[in-house]
Amino acid sequence: MTPTPTTPRPTRVGRPSFAAAERLARGLRLLVLLLALSALSSPGAHALQGNDNCHDPSSIVKDGGKYWVFTTGTGIYGMYSTDLVTWQSGPRPVFEAGQYPSWINGRVPGFSGDFWAPECVYRNGKFYLYYSVSTFGSSVSTIGLATNVTLDPASPNYQWIDQGEVVSSTTGSACNAIDPAVVTDASGGLWMSYGSFFKGLGLIKLDATTGKRSGTSFYWLAGNLAADGVSRSNSGSEAPYIVRNGGYYYLFLNKGACCQGSSSTYYIQVGRSTSVTGPYLDRNGVDMNRNGGTTLIATQGNYVGPGHVGLFVEGGANYLSHHYYDSNQNGRARLSVGNLGWDGAAWPFITRDWLAAGRYTLTNQNSGQVWDAWGCSGVQGQAIAQGTAAGLNCQQWNLTPVGNGEYKITSAVGAGLAADVIGNNPNNGAKLNLYPYSGAANQRFKIERSAGGGYVLASVNGNRVVEVPACATTAGVQLALYDYLGNACQKWTIAPAPAARALATAAPTAALFSVYPNPLTGRRFVVALDAELAAAPVGIRLTDLRGRTVYARRSTGQASVAVEADLPAGLYVLHVEGAAGSQTQKVVVP
Template identity: 30%
Template sequence: MKVFLGLTALLSGLITGPVATPTTYSNPVSAGVVDTFPDPTMIHAKDGLWYAYGTQNPVFNSKGEDGERILPILRSADLVTWEYAGQVFTPQTKPAWHNGARLWAPDIRYVDGTYHLSYSLASGDLGLATAPAPTGPWTDKGDMLPAATQATCPTGHIDQAQFTDVDGAHYMYWGSYDVVCVARMNADATRVEGVAKQVARGRRMEGAYVVRRDGFYYLFYSDAGCCTGAYSGYQVKAGRATSPFGPFTDDEGVDLMELTTKGAIVVGANGNRWTGTGHSGFQTDLSGQDWLVYHGISTDDPDFPPIGEGRLTNLSKRPLLIDRLDWIDGWPVVRAGAGPSEGAQAAPVASFDAGGTFNTGLTGWRAESGWSVRTEQDAKGYASHAGTGRSYLVSARKAASADVRAQADLRVAAGAAGLTLAYVNRANHVVARLDEDRGALVTDVLIGGRSRGESVTPLPAGFDFAAWHSVVAELRGTELTVQVSGDQLGDAVAEQTRRLPRAAARHGSVGAVASGAADADNVGAAALYTPVTERVPEPAPGVLLPEFSDEFDGTAIGAPWQWVRGPAAGVAVSGGALSWPTQNAELHEATNTASVLLRDAPDGDYTVETKLRFAPDRGNQQAGILLYENDDRYFKMAHSAIPLQRGDGAVQQVSEFAKEGERPTTTPPIAVANAPMFGGPAAETMWLRLSYHHDVAHDETEVRAATSRDGERWVRNGVWTLPAKDELGIGLFSMNRSGAVAEFDYIRTYRD
């Protein structure tokens, strides 16, 4: 079935000409365009523009539209300024096999000349639509996930993302609540085949997305819950492997299949207005800088009113965010660990220093014989070569720096097509070409008219030379790295690195070269980005405050402590520890039966730390520390045992950082809400921290958690916030289900 989409008047001005590139941006980049844009994915299309796709949502509610757009599309010339560009399906064109299910979490790829947009059905299945251009017309390809494959993956069958490996093999990752699986796809990437393998599991784990870098496969995922307004604990985390089938491990070597929470946090709430930061995509700007594409929830405006005459309630607003993605010590992290941005930030590089598209012809180019400009629906204007001899098309302007990132979209009908950079003349330049006769990526360096040696990297069997492919070359110093991919989404099918003679590593023009019938588009170069190599400093606790601390060296609980619903049975102090059996009692929303051991907290900012020995063996046993205002307003850092939803009875050891308080922005307001974030790996002996800060400007309480398994290396979790009201106390608890014993070695409070 073919589905055709007529664009609205909002699309009347397609961006085709040069656009002034912003130098700064502010999140959300979708502000003023759409109200929400959950689960975003993005691609740099062959027309030189960026396109983003999101989950079915009420994107125009503030404009009076009481309904949803089905997989909405945004378009931008610079990654910062966006416009609405339509939707993949309309209610009239939505395929019947969907059975009315809402469509979630699209993933966009460019495969052999066609845009592949996969998506999830809320009912639990994966669909595919293809198109010759990023806004359609879309052709329904039906169900991608056979029942036999579903049966081998015990998960929610949503949140899919495709990945193509260096051998050209296609893979699909998917899963939600609480397992992520991977399986191979068929040769044309239209259907999942074979047996699924579980590669990750964890409480509310979902949103997988894989990128290959420096020999590793990085699995990005989110956990803890996407969609409860200001109580959304979503964070993006990562694991890496040396195979697309894993095993994936976090930055402490914990296998993502282990029954514990994991570290390697890429982005989480940092105390500004953004929370629920998750479900990420990936982009690279023209300088080579990577960017995380994700959604967040503003604590200032987190919730929609009921939508569609009450058909959808408690729906969160999740606009589109982008932030710089750094790779530090082999691990991805947003803004060197600073977290989601608020306020003006340096914008992505979205215009070339030299080169460009061919939408306005060959103006600004020096063309040898055989080149002309043609047009087509997707690429718009492009340069085409006809002839047998080698012919160059180079920019009249030179790149400003010798350290450059150059790129070209190339396709070959017969012969070879290449990207040339550091071009001085025909006798002095660097070239990376797709050679159809040799079935390879070939690089060469010419100095004084003499080759300094070709390097040949085979392209995958079945590589479609007649389809557009991106060739990207980064020259940093004398090191040249070249990648070939369909879409520059972190899944190159060929990569080559070589050292150049110093005489060749110089600034020059950028261009295309062809031997035979070939095409080129989006040919240009920009100054290569400067990588960030150090994380922002981790705040360390200050001076110890003995009057707010306890080493439990005595034989009884000291006078500064007071009980809420106590004393709890079985509590004892001996051997330098406080021992507390878990209670069959709870401290959660309307059920407040558990005991809390409480003492005063100091004025100003502080950090509370405990060393906890705890080995829960049944679901829902938990123990830890609290910053407690009352039964309905607190922050909790616990070692918890939580059953997996789809774990065949498996219980996960969880670093659970939760908050409880009012949620007034829902319709009707929720008097008491509770939600978790998940921290680093749990262990029988672990260290827990809660750090308190009063944000005076917003009269807000901010609390950050951190966990450690050795007392030295800490995983810093996100930040929960609540409007400031009464003072908090420092508390301990051991609750939810009997049968385990918590031993607290100490409580230490530090001035921050």
């Protein structure tokens, strides 16, 4: 039974530009209520499934077969996934109500239990969970640390042990102690970046064993320093996160306003340095301490105010996590798991597209069969089914990104018609065929990369995913939409297409013949010819997928031609050639 989710509250650090703390608190409580209601009433708009309520997510961390993210919320909210596509709430928070570490009250009087912006890393055989504690409109804050040998609440070894304070700030401190993130340098040294809207972002050294602060050194990362090196108030930078790649360290941060739902203006910037302590310069060479920063991603469509990045690397993929406010759901804070890439100049880019534009084959991970424009003529209304891979051009598909991880999928045969959910039907069982592309939601598919390298394709209209119905393994089964269950029938291996061989000798605009029954129910099937084709001599030939002829005959003046052949089970291609043209059709022998 899935537990009732604890909705993480978008209650980040207060800012001087916000109204009084009490008014802010009331407004945020109202916002949380509206977001909860919108989660029940608004349709999905992206492929991530389950409960993806999320604000200020930690980077993804893996324990056994589960992936975890910790976020802002009462007692520290946690959510997990087994495939990086569907997410659900953990059964309980890190700290139960009334069991928060007692030392916190001495550092942050008035703390009510809402922890902010945690970060979790695995090292030394256990998980280190850093968390932020603050109150609205204040820089009286602290960062604490808790450890656990497992993230599985069902394990007998599961126990969060609080390790106490890492760093704190007061009204007179230079850097506000929230938003921790941890990075290991090239020599194995451990560091923590932190800081917020107040004054700027800093870096301190950590003890590699305890995870606590080591020494008193402090380095400014970003904070709009004046020429004399004095930090100004309200730098506008927060949520730092450092990634080491090659010979550089990359500092990701946020600017703009968070925590205001669809009115948020958060955006993500980056700079880089050859030293973990900086200085970090943007692509134009401007120091991030002096208002530098190259913008990577900002509001796009319904993805409003993206922020608080984290990076998880597995299987050659860079899973870039962040939150955003969904304008399609009244500004609800949600999790996004996108793709971090590197350009030729070793600068990062963030995209929700997992695949570049190109021609691909899509292979079902259960049946081993591929997306197939069934019939290979590419005419309007032709079914999209699974077929035995034969290197045919009707088994190849052009994937074209149209924004925010959504794709137009067009057939490589015929007039380049697009994959379409028949009748714009968002319900279970809605089937796929070919239709002229109009950009409608039922012709756009969000593609997410799941754990293990497979892909999930969800219709933007309703968010149900493409599946081989009933997990069938036979050719000719038309693809359809169903609720996501995470099984192999709903996951696809997508690979660049090899050089295709054409199946049809022409690209007809209308079918010249039909075949029934297909799949065969015995040794006999009938080829029904249209009047124009039947009026002249016609050649009928059946080949296997290696191109070898297994049956051939000629006919003149017959509207229906019976074919009897003792064929082993498999997929065959029927070629019909006459004065009116030539066409092909697949024939399935079960």
